[in-house]
Amino acid sequence: MPSSPDATAASGGPCRLHAAGRAADCQGRQLDAVPWKHLPPTLEVVDLSSNALRAVGAADFLRLPRLRVLRLRYNNISYVAADAFRNNALLEHLDLFNNSLEDIPAAALTRLLNLRELHMSNNLYPRATLAEGFSELVKLQVLTMGGPLVKGLRREDFQPLRNISLQVFAIKCSNDLRFYEPGSLRVIHTERMGFDMAVDGRPDAFRHMLRDLANKTFSVLQFRNLFEFTYYQEDEDLFRNLRAVTAQQLVFHRGKFNENLLRMALTNLQVTPVNSLRLQYIDFARSPTFVDSGASSSITDLNLDQLDLWYISNPDVLRFDWRFTWFNKVKNLSIRHVYFNFVPCDAWVEMKDATSLDVSNNRLEDAFIYNRRCDYEDAVPNLRTLKMSFNELTSLQALSALTRDFRRLQVLDVSHNKLGSVFTGRNCVWQKNITRFIAHHNPLVSEALGCLPITVHHLDLSHCELDQLDLTYFEKATELRELLLSGNKIKFIPSAWRSPSLRSLSLDSNSFGLISEKSFRDMPGLSQLRAGNNPYHCSCELHHFIKHTVSRAKVNLTDWPWNYRCYHPEALRNTAISRYGPGVLECDVRIVIGISVATTAVAVMILMLLCYIFDLPWYTKATYQIVRAKYRAHKEGAAGELGSFTYHAFISYSHSDADWVRDQLLPRLESNGNSYHLCIHERDFMPGRWIIDNIIDNIESSRKVPQVVRSARRRTQPYKVIFVLSHHFVNSEWCNYELYFAQQRAVGKTFCDVILVVKEPLDPSSLPSKYCKLKKMMSNKTYLEWPQEVSQQTFFWTQLRGVLGKPTMTRRRTLRTPSERSVSVIVAPAEGLARPSVAETNVEPNNGSIRWNNTELSNMRQIPAVTF
DSSP, rough: OOOOOHHHHHHHHHHHHETTTEEEEEEEEEOSSSGGOOTTTSSEEEEOSOOOOOOEEETTTTOTTTTEEEEOOOOOOOETTTTTTTTTOOOOOOOOOOOOSSOOOHHHHOOOOOOOOOOSOOOOOOOOOOOGGGOTTTOOEEEEEETTTHHHOOOGGGGGGTTEEEEEEEEEESOOOOEETTTTTOOOOOEEEEEEESSSSOHHHHHHHHTTTTEEEEEEEEEEEESSSOOOOOOOOOGGGGGEEEEEEEEESSSEHHHHHHHHHHHHHHOOOOEEEEEEEEEEOOTTTTTOOOOOSSSOOOOOEEEEEEEOOGGGGGGGTOGGGGGGEEEEEEEEOOOOOOOOOHHHHOOOSOOOEOOOOSSSHEEEESTTOOOTTTSSSTEEEOOOSSSSOOHHHHHHHHHTTTTOOOOEOSSSOOOOGGGGGGGGOOOOOEEEEEEESOOOOOGGHHHHOOSEEEEEEEEEOEEEEEEHHHHTTOOOOOOOTTOOOOOOOTTOOOOOOOEEOOSSSSOOOOOOGGGGOOOOTTOOOOOOOEEEEHHHHHHHHHHHHHHSSSSEEEETTTTEEEEGGGTTOOBGGOOOOHHHHHHHHHHHHHHHHHHHHHHHHHHHHOOOTTTTHHHHHHHHHHHHHHHHHHHHHHTTTOOOOOOOOEEEEOGHHHHHHIIIHHHHHHHHOOOOEEEOOOHHHHHTSSSHHHHHHHTTTTGGGHHHHHHHHHHHHHOOOEEOOOHHHHOHHHHHHHHOOOOHHHHSSSTTTTTEEESSSOOOSSSSSSGGGHHHHHHHHHHHHEOOOOOOOOHOOOOHHHOOOSOOOOOOOOOOOOSSEEOOOOOOSSGOOOOOOOOEEEEETTTEEEOOOOOHHHHGOOOOOOOO
């Protein structure tokens, strides 16, 4: 059988099954017959209310042996078959209220021996007589019967109930009661009794009913529509027999009361044990014959625990005899929907014993409830609870002035008013005993919080349109334990919110999207938190808060998880926060920092390793030297210094290979008829200049030839750089600089201007990492090797001249020295710094060339530092 709404709809049944197929909801489906074919036998509860059923047949519930509750109210049932419930022995609750039964279906009902509740009032049977078979219904607890056609009650009507103790019995009769036989209700034994009948035409019937109820005890005795059409004008006391009735609560529901009738009721209640009286939906009117003689009120001893005056048509009922003395012994007074708008001064004085006063749902205003001319010092000395919700109050200051002298006031309810204006909420002085302040649904501004009592333990400011909080108030309210701020417009939770005594906090249905553990760090005692239904931004901070709050159980989220959903970002909108789980790397800052530090450390180590492998510091230093030299050259050029000469080749060699260069290389290339003009540091570097400047200037000198011949020479004879390679060359720092500068000049070219002369055998793979370019040249470019055998050296010189090409005319460079014949130079003594910045030598002009004294050249290395 179907057990869910979807399954039921699929089967075509008109009822909605629930409770695992044990209950069927068929109400309001316009059914004109019981759909028994669609009702599974597992049903225990069937609701067929508010349909168009006309009859209950023998087979309608035959297939429901487990049926316990059957509701058939608000149909048009006029007939119930005698065996309609023959297979429903377990039926306990049967509701036939408001149908069209013309007779009480005794044959069908008396079979139900387990019946506990039977509702068959407001039907069309004319008599309320019960068949003798009802005496077998010993489990019956609730019986409601009668209808608008029952004209009266007879003694035999309820005889079958004489041995049955009921909890509830209610009888409805015609509003035109014709008769009442005394003793008709005497056999009824019940805790709660209700009458729905009008005695306008037979007032004496009411006296007989009260006499039949004498010496009985009821928890509730209710009279409905006692006088439905007319006000009682006779002088006979209708409530005289009420003195013999014992009831905890007496209720008059609907009907017409005037001053005389109400006085009769209250006068007799003063001498009865009734401790609760309720007048609700009463049409009250003044008695035209009543004259106030100025004498004291006749109602001065109405000792009631509870007096409820609800929905009274005329607020004059409060002082029906022009006095308020009937309130002076009432402990709990509730005046609701009476729509009075002011409280006279003498009314407060008369409520001496009142511990609770509820004046909600009226029209009270500040100026009318608090009268500056009244003395409130001795008013309501025992009042502990004051409820003034749903009125027209606007001033917290006036409210505090009213209650300032209520010495025992603890609970103040002013919800659903218009309190909160900052202009009417200053200079408030409250009674220090107030521990509960209920002010929800008031248009409060945040400044108005400064006018609230600071002694409260419970504060309800829900739905008060607050967009921010006055933290100063919460610092003063040191005893606050429970705070309700639901349904406001709070946009953020202040991080400095300090409330050390707070235990329970409600922040649901506000406008903040961020919440974290820091939000409540100054609330060490917080144990209950309700913060759902907010536009949360699903972030790591929120995830951490939820995770720690739920797991540690220090703070109980009372509306978790169903009321928590993401609002931002858009991709996660309406996603349950309980399902939101960001990645560990996204939210764990410690892991992110650890990974970042580790990554940075690895990157630094790799960079250091690369620097070590590729000798990056050396290249940086060399580049720095180039920049400095270029800068100095620019300054010297700006000062008008003469340009340098042009050479056929620049020779780079180690100081240890100088003898081979002087004795072998220079004589072979410069002493022939068509000789080359070569540049070596020992001879051609400009005295007095920086070594780096000399190196760069001489390597770049081909770019400083006169403009007339420069372009032609570049096309026919490119400038050459000869490197004399040896182990000493590799270990010389200045040679490294010269090689690097030559490499920089060759950027974008193929090293065609570079000539490698290997003076002694070298293994390219054994070269240091900083010689990566040299390795590449030795791997890809043919180099010249100096032969150790003398017979092979002639061919070497022929190869070298072939590589250098035919020499062309060069422009001489004039040395500007302090003396035409000699200069003083500085010689660097160390092998690693073998390039002298200035050398002391004799210079003699000779056919456009410079001759060097060999002895002096050899002695140059021995001069530690000679300056001019």
